[in-house]
Amino acid sequence: MSNRSTLGAKLIAAPYIVWSVLFIIAPLIFVVYYSFTTVDGSFTLANMAELGKYAPTFLRSIWFGIVATVICLIIAFPLAYFISQKTDKVQRTMVMLVMLPMWMSFLIRTYSWMALLQDTGIINSFLAKLGIDAVHMINTPGAVILGMVYNFLPFMIMPIYSVMAKLDHSMVEACQDLGGNRLTVIRRCIIPMSMPGVVSGITMVFVPSVSTFYISQKLGGGSFDLIGDVIERQFQQSYNYNLGAAISLVLMVLILVSMAVMNRFTEDEEGMVI
Amino acid sequence: MKIFSKIYPILVFLFLYAPILVLVIFSFNASSSTSMFAGFSFQWYKTLFEDETTFRALYNTIILAICSSLVATVLGTAAAVGIDKLKKGPARSGIMAVTNIPMMNPEIVTGISMMLLFVFAGRLVSKSAVLGFGTMLIAHVTFSLPYVILNVLPKLRQTDRNLAEAAQDLGCKPVSAFFKVVLPSIMPGVITGFIMSFTLSLDDFIISYFTSGPGFQTLPIAIFSMTKKRVKPDMYALSAIIFVSILVLLIFYNIAQQKSEDRDRGKEKTTKSKTFGVIKTVVAVSLVAAVILVPLIVKFVKPKTESVGSLKGTTLYVYNWGEYISDGADDTVDVIAEFEKRFGIEVVYDTFDNNETMYSKLKGGGVSYDIVIPSDYMIERMISEDMLAKIDYSNIPNYKYIPEQYRGLGHDPTDEYSVPYTVGMVGLIYNTAMVEEAPTSWTALWNTDYTGNILMFNNPRDAFAIAQSILDIDYNTENEADWNRAAAVLKSQKNVSPTYVSDEVFNMMESGEAAFAPYYAGDFLSMQENNPDLALVYPKEGVNFFVDSICILKDAKNKRAAELFINFMLEPEIALANAEYICYASPHTEVYSNPEYSYYQNEYLYPEEGQFKTQNFLNLSPETLALMSSLWDDVKNYVPDPNDAEIVFTPLKDTDTDTTAPAETVMTAEAWQYVIYIGIFVAVCLAYVIFRYARKKYRENV
Structure with a gap:
C-alpha cells in the first residue's frame, strides 16, 4: 500500500515533466537548430562565423553587467544589514518599500529616468537654478549602468536581506563574546553567513543586466548596442532568426557556464536561496 | 555608524523612488511634456479613463496573470510533491536542473526560444495565427513554474512524512490524506509561489514581447509601443493610480498583520493562524483585482449596434502604425468605433512601430490579420512574396478620390494591391534656438559643432537613405560598394555622437534636447505645435518620398469586411478626420482641396513641386537587405577612432578599388579596453578564491 501510494505520488509530477520537456527543453532545441541552419533549413556554420563581429558588443554587455552587479552589491549589502537590525515592524515596512517599485512597469520607470537625466531634464534644470553648468548624463555608458542598477537593485537587496533576517543571533553573540568588535563581527560572521544571499543576488542582477535591451535603448540613446539589442533587432527588424538564435545560444551558454562556475566556488556555503 | 545606518536607507529609498516621484508629479502636468511642468491639471486622468485600449490591455494583463499563476501553482505544487518523493539521484537532479x-x-x-517553438508548431498544424492568449499563457506558466516549485519544496521537506502515513493508517485515502494533512502544512509555500507567479506575470515584458499576438496586448507591451512613440502623461497617470492602490493595500495589509501579531503575542503561533494570515493575503489580492476589474467590466458592456448585414458580428483584424488613425481624443472622430457602430463588425486593432517589425511578425507566421498599412517598398516586397491579396476595387467606390498621381506608383504599378492612405517626405528638423543659420544640406547632421545634439534615424533604411542622398547614390541601389560607402559615411557620423531614435524624437526635439533631427514632415508639424522654435527644411541633396497604403493580406479571413473598411477609410469626412489627426499629407482629393482642412496648402506638407529631388524606396533583393542589416549592425557597433576624426564625404561616384568593404578589425580599442577590465576583474576574483583556499589549508595544517 505504502509502495503504491509513493508511485502514485511520483506520478503526479508527470504533467510537469511533460510540460518542461515541451516548453523548456524543446524551445532550446529550436534555438540550437536555428543557430546551425540557413533560412531554407540546410546545415551551416555561417551564423557562428558571423558572431566574431559581435565580440565587442558581447564584451561591452558583460562589462556593463559586471559593473552594475558590483554597484548593486555595494549598495544593497549595507542596506540589507541595516534593515535586518531594525525592529520587526520597521523591517516589514522597509521591505515593503523595497518591493513596491517592482510592482510598477519597469518600462515606465526607465522612461521617467530619461526625463530626469536629459540635458534639459529635471536634474539639469535644477542645477541651472543653482547656477551650476548642465551635466551631460543621458546617452552615456553611466546612464545605462544607472538604469541597470536602478531596475535590478531590489533583486540584490531581497535575497541578502532574507538570509540576514534568518541569521542565527546566537552565532553573532558568540562572536561578540569572543571579543570581536562590530567590524570583526560583520567581517568574520555576518558576511560569510550571508554568502548564499549574495550569490543569488549576483545571479539575479547579472543575468538580466547582461541581456537587457530596453534600458540601453532608452538611456543609452541607441549608441551603446548591448547584446540584447542585437538579438532583438534580428528578431523584430531584420527577420534574421538564424543569426539571432546563434547569438542567443552563445549568450545562454556564456551565462550558464559563468553561473555554474560561481556556484561551484560557493558550493560549500549552503547553495542558493531564492 | 548610528547616524549612517539612519541616513543610508533614506538615500537608497530616495534613489528608488525618484523616478516614481517624477512620474506622479508629471501625471498632473497641464502640457503633454514629460520633462517640463506647465501647470496642474487632471486632464491626463480624464484622457486615461476615456482610452479603451489601455483598459483592455490592463484587463488582459490581469486575466493572463490570474490564469497563468493558477495553472502554475497547481502544476508546480503537484510537481513539487512528486519530486519530493523521488530519491536523490540522477532523475531528481536532472529534473531540478531543468527546473532551474x-x-x-x-x-x-527564453522569449525567443518559445517564439521559435510556437511559430514552428503553428506551421506544423498549418494554422498561421498561433501567437495570442494561448501562447502567452504557456510562456507565463513556464517561467512561473520554478518559483512555485522552489517555494513548495522546502515546505514539503519540513513536513513530517509520518503525518500523512498516520492519516492513512487511520483510514484516510491517500488523496484525502494529501488534502487534509499535507496541503495545509505546505500552504504558505503554495501561496508565496502563487503570489510570486502573479507578480512576475503582471510585470513581464520581455517574454511577452516575443510571444504575444494580435488582439491580445498586455499592459507592458502597450506601454512599450507607447514609449517608442511618445509617452503621454496618461500612462504616468495609470502608473500613479496603480502605485497608490498598491501602496494603500500594502499599508492595510501591514496594519492587519501587526494587529494579528499583537493578538498572537504570548500565544504560540499555530498553523491555523498562519493559514489564516495566508488566506487574508489571498483575499486582499483578489480584492485589488476586483477593484480594478469591476469598472472594466462595466466599461466593456458595449451598446448594441443597429445595422444589419451578413458581415454583422464578424471580426476584422487591423494592423496599423501607432497613432495612425483618428482615435476620438479631443472631440475628433473615433474612426474604429464609428466603423464598428455603422457595420456591426468588431475591429481588433493592433499597432506596429516600423515596417520591419510588422513584416517580421507577419512573416514569422504566428499572427494573422486582414488589413495592414505598410509603406511603399514593404508593399512591393510583400507582393513579391505573395503575402497580399488582390483588392476588388469594385467594392471600393470611394477609390475615385485618389488622384492619378498617386495611382500605379512604383511599388504597385498595376494598382492591384494597395490604396494610398498617407504620403509624406523626410525633412531635416532643426531647433532655431540652437542653430543660427538654416541648414540646407544633410551634412548638418555631421557638423561637429553640434556634437551630442544630433539625432539620427534608428532604422537602417531611413538612415542609409540620408547617407545615400549625400553621396548621390540611388536609394535602391543593388551595388555592394555603394552600400559600403554609405555605411562608411554613417560610421563617420559617430564623431558627433548621434542619438539613434525612432519616436523618441518627439520628446527630444520638443524639449529642446537636440539641435537637428531627420524626420517625417507630418510629425514635424505636431512637434512644432509644442515647440515653436522648431523649423524644417528639405535638404538640397534630395529626400525620401513615401506612401503608406492600405492592403489586404493574402490569408485574410474577412476580405469582404476588409474592403468595406478600406472604402470607409476613404469617405471624405473619415479621411479628413484621419488627416487632421495624423498630420501627414493626404492623397485624398476631397481632403487636400478642402479649404477647411487645417493643413490646407500647408508649405511643409504640400510643398511646391520641383524644388528638390525626391526618391522613393523600392524593394531590395534579399542579398542587399541582408547586407544592409549587417552593415547597420556594424554602424551601430562602430566606435570612432579619436585620432581619425575627419569626416569625408565623397559626393562623386568613384569606382576606385578601395570602395569595397575595407578589411576591418573587429576588435576595436573599446573592445580591448573591456577585455582588460574583465580580465582584471576575473583575476581579482580568482586571486581571492585562491587566497581563501590557501588560508584554509594553512589553518588546517596549523
Whole structure:
C-alpha cells in the first residue's frame, strides 16, 4: 500500500515533466537548430562565423553587467544589514518599500529616468537654478549602468536581506563574546553567513543586466548596442532568426557556464536561496 | 555608524523612488511634456479613463496573470510533491536542473526560444495565427513554474512524512490524506509561489514581447509601443493610480498583520493562524483585482449596434502604425468605433512601430490579420512574396478620390494591391534656438559643432537613405560598394555622437534636447505645435518620398469586411478626420482641396513641386537587405577612432578599388579596453578564491 501510494505520488509530477520537456527543453532545441541552419533549413556554420563581429558588443554587455552587479552589491549589502537590525515592524515596512517599485512597469520607470537625466531634464534644470553648468548624463555608458542598477537593485537587496533576517543571533553573540568588535563581527560572521544571499543576488542582477535591451535603448540613446539589442533587432527588424538564435545560444551558454562556475566556488556555503 | 545606518536607507529609498516621484508629479502636468511642468491639471486622468485600449490591455494583463499563476501553482505544487518523493539521484537532479533553466536563462533567450517553438508548431498544424492568449499563457506558466516549485519544496521537506502515513493508517485515502494533512502544512509555500507567479506575470515584458499576438496586448507591451512613440502623461497617470492602490493595500495589509501579531503575542503561533494570515493575503489580492476589474467590466458592456448585414458580428483584424488613425481624443472622430457602430463588425486593432517589425511578425507566421498599412517598398516586397491579396476595387467606390498621381506608383504599378492612405517626405528638423543659420544640406547632421545634439534615424533604411542622398547614390541601389560607402559615411557620423531614435524624437526635439533631427514632415508639424522654435527644411541633396497604403493580406479571413473598411477609410469626412489627426499629407482629393482642412496648402506638407529631388524606396533583393542589416549592425557597433576624426564625404561616384568593404578589425580599442577590465576583474576574483583556499589549508595544517 505504502509502495503504491509513493508511485502514485511520483506520478503526479508527470504533467510537469511533460510540460518542461515541451516548453523548456524543446524551445532550446529550436534555438540550437536555428543557430546551425540557413533560412531554407540546410546545415551551416555561417551564423557562428558571423558572431566574431559581435565580440565587442558581447564584451561591452558583460562589462556593463559586471559593473552594475558590483554597484548593486555595494549598495544593497549595507542596506540589507541595516534593515535586518531594525525592529520587526520597521523591517516589514522597509521591505515593503523595497518591493513596491517592482510592482510598477519597469518600462515606465526607465522612461521617467530619461526625463530626469536629459540635458534639459529635471536634474539639469535644477542645477541651472543653482547656477551650476548642465551635466551631460543621458546617452552615456553611466546612464545605462544607472538604469541597470536602478531596475535590478531590489533583486540584490531581497535575497541578502532574507538570509540576514534568518541569521542565527546566537552565532553573532558568540562572536561578540569572543571579543570581536562590530567590524570583526560583520567581517568574520555576518558576511560569510550571508554568502548564499549574495550569490543569488549576483545571479539575479547579472543575468538580466547582461541581456537587457530596453534600458540601453532608452538611456543609452541607441549608441551603446548591448547584446540584447542585437538579438532583438534580428528578431523584430531584420527577420534574421538564424543569426539571432546563434547569438542567443552563445549568450545562454556564456551565462550558464559563468553561473555554474560561481556556484561551484560557493558550493560549500549552503547553495542558493531564492 | 548610528547616524549612517539612519541616513543610508533614506538615500537608497530616495534613489528608488525618484523616478516614481517624477512620474506622479508629471501625471498632473497641464502640457503633454514629460520633462517640463506647465501647470496642474487632471486632464491626463480624464484622457486615461476615456482610452479603451489601455483598459483592455490592463484587463488582459490581469486575466493572463490570474490564469497563468493558477495553472502554475497547481502544476508546480503537484510537481513539487512528486519530486519530493523521488530519491536523490540522477532523475531528481536532472529534473531540478531543468527546473532551474527558466530562472537562470536570460529572459530574452527564453522569449525567443518559445517564439521559435510556437511559430514552428503553428506551421506544423498549418494554422498561421498561433501567437495570442494561448501562447502567452504557456510562456507565463513556464517561467512561473520554478518559483512555485522552489517555494513548495522546502515546505514539503519540513513536513513530517509520518503525518500523512498516520492519516492513512487511520483510514484516510491517500488523496484525502494529501488534502487534509499535507496541503495545509505546505500552504504558505503554495501561496508565496502563487503570489510570486502573479507578480512576475503582471510585470513581464520581455517574454511577452516575443510571444504575444494580435488582439491580445498586455499592459507592458502597450506601454512599450507607447514609449517608442511618445509617452503621454496618461500612462504616468495609470502608473500613479496603480502605485497608490498598491501602496494603500500594502499599508492595510501591514496594519492587519501587526494587529494579528499583537493578538498572537504570548500565544504560540499555530498553523491555523498562519493559514489564516495566508488566506487574508489571498483575499486582499483578489480584492485589488476586483477593484480594478469591476469598472472594466462595466466599461466593456458595449451598446448594441443597429445595422444589419451578413458581415454583422464578424471580426476584422487591423494592423496599423501607432497613432495612425483618428482615435476620438479631443472631440475628433473615433474612426474604429464609428466603423464598428455603422457595420456591426468588431475591429481588433493592433499597432506596429516600423515596417520591419510588422513584416517580421507577419512573416514569422504566428499572427494573422486582414488589413495592414505598410509603406511603399514593404508593399512591393510583400507582393513579391505573395503575402497580399488582390483588392476588388469594385467594392471600393470611394477609390475615385485618389488622384492619378498617386495611382500605379512604383511599388504597385498595376494598382492591384494597395490604396494610398498617407504620403509624406523626410525633412531635416532643426531647433532655431540652437542653430543660427538654416541648414540646407544633410551634412548638418555631421557638423561637429553640434556634437551630442544630433539625432539620427534608428532604422537602417531611413538612415542609409540620408547617407545615400549625400553621396548621390540611388536609394535602391543593388551595388555592394555603394552600400559600403554609405555605411562608411554613417560610421563617420559617430564623431558627433548621434542619438539613434525612432519616436523618441518627439520628446527630444520638443524639449529642446537636440539641435537637428531627420524626420517625417507630418510629425514635424505636431512637434512644432509644442515647440515653436522648431523649423524644417528639405535638404538640397534630395529626400525620401513615401506612401503608406492600405492592403489586404493574402490569408485574410474577412476580405469582404476588409474592403468595406478600406472604402470607409476613404469617405471624405473619415479621411479628413484621419488627416487632421495624423498630420501627414493626404492623397485624398476631397481632403487636400478642402479649404477647411487645417493643413490646407500647408508649405511643409504640400510643398511646391520641383524644388528638390525626391526618391522613393523600392524593394531590395534579399542579398542587399541582408547586407544592409549587417552593415547597420556594424554602424551601430562602430566606435570612432579619436585620432581619425575627419569626416569625408565623397559626393562623386568613384569606382576606385578601395570602395569595397575595407578589411576591418573587429576588435576595436573599446573592445580591448573591456577585455582588460574583465580580465582584471576575473583575476581579482580568482586571486581571492585562491587566497581563501590557501588560508584554509594553512589553518588546517596549523
